[in-house]
Amino acid sequence: MKRPVIFSPSLLSRGLIERLLQPAESGLRFNTCPPEPIQASERQDKGVFLLDSYSPEQALGIRLQSIQDVMSQDKHCLLELGLPSVEGLLRQDIYPIVIHIRPKNKKHKKLRKFFPRCGEDSVMEEVCQAEELQLETLPLLYYTVEPNTWSCTEELLAALCNAINSQQRAVAWVELDRLQ
Helix, strand or coil: CCCCCEEEEEHHHHHHHHHHHHHHHHHCCEEEEEEEECCCCCCCCCEEECEEEEECEECCCEEEHHHHHHHHHHCCEEECCCCHHHHHHCCCCCCEEEEEECCCCCCCHHHHHCCCCCHHHHHHHHHHHHHHHHHHHEECCCCECHHCCCHHHHHHHHHHHHHHHHHCCCCCEHHHHCCC
16 A cells, blocks of 8 residues: 655645656656645544644645545555644554655755745745654654755656655554554
């Protein structure tokens, strides 16, 4: 069973997913679950994973059933979810591959070049730092793509595909005592 994939910093998820799904042959290995509007009555549902960026009046999320449907097609489900969703997925016996893309330098110029939608440098820097701290608290091992392993979009996408393949073959180590 192919494991779903979560990217960090999550700001980059949508751009990365769009690019990973672009080559025609990628549809054989990858799919995604587009976020959908989630009613207020469903927001506490354990089978619904909310996106980090949701606002109270317009919550977007991804349903467990949608993720399971992609997994049943033997494809990696590329998720636009943030790190807080990892524990919820683990509680549903879904072991995501978490891939952290370490920024090149303090200014994140290398990442900004590919993902201009990320907004202000300072905002991106804060988000990256906050997510690096969150990574340390995950009850699951994550994979880091180091900045020296890529210098253009194609190389980054190739590094991500390699990481997904290697992590799919690896054992998923979970600290069960942290999953209370």
